Amino acid sequence: MSEPLLPPIGMLAELTHRCPLQCPYCSNPLELLKANRELDTQTWLDLFSQAADLGVLQVHLSGGEPTLRRDLEQLIAGLSARGVYTNLITAGVGIAEGRIEAFAEAGLDHLQLSFQGARPATTDRIGNHKGGHEKKLETARRARAAGLPLTINAPIHRHNIEEVPEFIDLALSLGAERLEIANVQYAGWALTNRDQLMPERAAVDRQAEIVAAARERLTGIMNIDFVTPDYFAIYPKPCMGGWARDAFMVAPDGTVLPCHAAQTIPSLSFERFGPRSLAEIWTDSPAFNAFRGTDWMLEPCRSCERREIDWGGCRCQAMAIAGDAAATDPACAKSPIHARMAMLIDEAQRAAAVPSNDEQFVYRRIGVVTEPA
């Protein structure tokens, strides 16, 4: 181990895979779990308590749609009692009257609300949910009225990249402290729909200029986090801040994972909370140790001066594109197959040029895909 094992800081809890939206870039796995596979209230509370003991300071409550869990108030209260910072990541449709206020009362620290488009038609089409945009606006207003700090999350792809300036105005008009312009990461459902989602290079360049100018203009007014698109990058992202380095996630059935897409790496097997404690999994799980630190790295990562900046990039992207989870993330210009990224961008543009192909999304639905693609 190249550095001592530190306690985790953050945890993403995917409370459920159920969701009223069907976004074709969902980061959930293709094989979605049904409600009967979800952990019960007490097990989540035990897990959260162990997470706090282990050193977790922030928990992101996500899904699927986490507000579909009727016990969400209880889960927030449990975390809050342990002083854990809670962030609710919601699609913001169909939240019953009074619940947002109840989340705030239970101690919720922050709410992150997704918008699939800045225009109602885009939101409704991408999420495949009629009237979704209006409901989201209402959720934002209710969150502000309940005194909750607000982040607007905008997942970006070809069908909404031109709406980036409108996303900025929307977030400002809703009184958000933060806006995430998050270009879609091609894992999970987004990998299945890659050709339908990949933006054009010129649009990506324009977007970068718009975001840079807005950040300058909005200094001290609204924070803009910019998740740049991997396929157009020179260096990879430090995915999860490094594999099993300071964060992890838990699937609805209690499977503890280093990242969203880790289950696409066939050589790894993952453990569930319950049979083993969180501390045991964090410390000893072979899957967590597989790509921890830098000892596992091959060239060109091994001798790279950036190895502790980007930690080799994304293991799942290496798996998906290089066919080897230990390879350098192909997003890196130093990867021997970096050129493949440009080819995939071109392929997607050619596919999109055929009108009958465009917008033929495989919408995210439980049971649509039973085997990983």
Place this chain on the structure above:
Amino acid sequence: MMALRERALVSSRSVPSLPKHVRIQYDPVRQAFAVLSPEKVFWPNDISLDILRRCDGRSTVGHIIAELAADYDAEQEAVAADVVAFLQEWSDKLLVKL
């Protein structure tokens, strides 16, 4: 709402406070104070922590500077420059409200 919001600039009369989405908390696991915010955790050094703890929504920046200068037995002017720069940076990141 858009027109109501503008960048706040630190002056000696500013009364800084921590916004609702920011919290200072002692972490018994790491035995250090952490600043928790929506996506990030910060580990302030002793001086930063001394400034942040005084951001209570009652004390003016001028008062905070005077207190810190006394505590650290330092020149008020030097302390003022550091405190103002720190608070402007944190305000620009929306981690401190002015």
